[in-house]
Amino acid sequence: MPQYQVQPVDRSEWLTLAAQFHDHSYRQTWEYGRLLADKRRATSSHIKIMQGNDLLGLADVRIKRAPFLGGVAYISGGPLTRRSPSGDPDRLAACLDALRQEFVDAQGLILRIHGTLGDPAWLEHSAAVFAAQGFTPAAHGTTYRTLVVDLQPSLADIRSALAQKWRNCLNKAQRTNPAPAITTRIEDFDRFATLFAPFVDRKGFSVDLGAEFYRAVQSHSDTAESLTLTILESEGKLLAGHLSSMLGDTCVYLLGATSDEALKTNAAYLLQWHVIEAARQRGLRWYDLGGIDPEANPGVFHFKSGLSGREMRAPGPFELAPRALRTRFILAAESAYRRFRRRDQKPQLAAAAPAAP
Secondary structure, three states, X not given: OOOOEEEEOOHHHHHHHHOOOOOOOHHHOHHHHHXXXXXXXXXXXXXXXXXXXXXXXXXXXXXXXXXXXXXXXXXEOOOEOOOOOOOOHHHHHHHHHHHHHHHHHHOOOEEEEEOXXXXXXXXXXXXXXXXXXXXXXXXXXXXXXXXXXXXXXXXHHHHHHOOHHHHHHHHHHHHHOOOOEEEOOHHHHHHHHHHHHHHHHHHOOEOOOOHHHHHHHHHHOOHHHOOEEEEEEEOOEEEEEEEXXXXXXXXXXXXXEEOHXXXXXXXXXXXHHHHHHHHHHOOOOEEEOOOOOOOOOHHHHHHHHOOOOEEEEOOOOEEEOOOOOHHHHHHHHHHHHHHHHHOOOOOEOOOOOOOOO
C-alpha cells in the first residue's frame, strides 16, 4: 500500500501552496473554511497530502462530530490536485486514498466530497476516479450544476456568442451607465451588503451565505485569497455590485445586487461583461456563472443562459462511510437537522456552490 502523509498546514504555508493549483477556489481559501466552520458549528482542518517529498494535494476539511457516533468530514471544492490545466487523475486517486485512510479508517468519520470543476475531460475522469476509490453518491447534498463561459476566445468572439437579446441589453447598459470599477476595499463590501439586503427581500429569496458572510471573509483574508467586488456608482451612490472570486483558473460569480434605478439601465449586464473582461486580463480560463436551478429559479437561469455558457456539473457529492451501524445514526441525525434548517425558510437563491453541512 502506498505510504501517504496527511499533515496539517498553517495559514502562511497554505497561502503559498494553494496558489500552485489550477483548481484553487474561494471554497478552499483559509478564511472561507474557517468562518464557514464556525457558522456550521464545525472545525476547519487545512491539510496537505504528501508522498515522500511530493505534494499531491491540499484540502480544507470541515469536520462535524456527533458524540459517541463519529461524525462527517466534508470537503467542498476539493481536494486541490490540478497542478496543470488538464489535471492528473492518478494524483486525485492518490489523494482520495490518503483521505480515506485518515478520515474514514483512522477517525471513523463519514467522508463527503464535492469535487472540483475543470474541463469536460477532467469532469469525466474525476467522476470515474471517485467510483474506483469506492465512493458512492452521497445520501445528502445536491450536485453543483452551473453554466461556464470559456474565456479563451477573443472578447469579440465571446460577445458574438451572446444571445441576441442579452447583447442588446448589454449595448444599452454601456450607453446609459458609468464605467464599472473593481475594488477589494472592505468599505465597499459594507456598501454592497447594504445594497444586497433589500435586493434579496425584493426578489423574495433567502441566501444561506450572503453579503455579510463574504464581507467577513474579505475582512480577514490575505491579499492572495481576497474576493473581488465590481461596482457601479453615480455621484457616490452605489447602484449595483457583482461579487466574484478569481483564483486558480476560474472566476466564480458569487453574489449580485442592483438598485431599482440600476434595473432600468440594465446595469447587471454591464457588470457581467466587465467581469469577463477582467478575468481574461488576469489570464483565467473559465467564468463560472455561480450555479443554476431552472425549476426553482427560472428568471436567474434565463439571465445566465444569455451568456451562452456550457452547462457543467461538478463531481459529487460522493461519500465513503465506515462499515459500522453508527453510520446510520449519523445520517439520520443529519437528516433531522436539515429538515429543521429548511423549516420556514424562503426559497434559496441558486448558490455559487454547495456549502452544507
